[in-house]
Amino acid sequence: MDLEGSVAIVTGGAMGIGFAACEALAAQGAAILVADRANAAAAAETLRSRGYRAAHADTDVASEADTAAMAEAALRAFGRIDILLNNAAIYSTLTSKPFEQLTVAEWRTILDVNVIGQFLCCKAVVPHFKARQSGRIINISSGVAFKGNPGMLHYVATKGAIVSMTRTLATELGDHGVTVNSVAPGFTLSDGVHRNPELAGAVAAFSVRNRALKRDMLPTDLGGAICFFAGPHAAFITGQTLVVDGGAYYH
DSSP states (O other): OTTTTOEEEEETTTSHHHHHHHHHHHHTTOEEEEEESSSHHHHHHHHHHTTOOEEEEEOOTTOHHHHHHHHHHHHHHHSOOOEEEEOOOOOTTOOOOOGGGOOHHHHHHHHIIIIIHHHHHHHHHHHHHHHHTOEEEEEEOOTHHHHOOTTOHHHHHHHHHHHHHHHHHHHHHGGGTEEEEEEEEOSBOOHHHHTOHHIIIIIHHHHHHTSSSOSOBOGGGGHHHHHHHHSGGGTTOOSOEEEESSSSSOO
16 A cells, blocks of 8 residues: 555545545555544544544644644644645535625635635644655645636635645745645535535536536545555656546646
8 A cells, every 4th residue: 555654634534525535545554634623533433433544633724723733633643744635625615606796704714714724734734744854745726726617706716826835835845855736626526515506406517518527526536646646656746736527627
């Protein structure tokens, strides 16, 4: 198993893409620290019941204190940190609307979680990576960053910011043996999406029609890309964004 003996922090790991990533990384041998605002303990217990090593941290990624505590929880549980998967984000609860109807409060809320949250998680773990002169950061962006989907300007802008942050962090951290890459999913039928009729209906159908591979995208479809960037075969790859969307956008 490529990740045997490594430790991964997965933010937003209690459900959807995050939990699927936890399972994929654990299946490759990694110990998992599930970080989430809700249900992190239950998700970790589910992983343990399947024979994996797992712990949890109740984490609001928009809180600097919480992200620092998240890193410390991983160190207490497993003694090291090798991988950070920045997955936590606001998306499935959003409603499409023209940009001029967005409020400053809506912008600040999504920026705090989707962008500043990833910054704070990196800030919390990078000192440990620098001390060991190794580490992997994998940021979850989105294909919308390249397509400019209408109706969710604030969300699309945050995902574009993640692509730029990935490139800059890769440059800054290269001298410390840390790689930083991004995975950009297409529209994914996650747990949260299923609870939003607008997304699970027309958006899902439109997405399937516009893919080369004409089926729904599931959270498990991202496991391969995430494990690749976390594993030894990506040791000389950094600053890159891999779009995983069944051929809706060629990047």
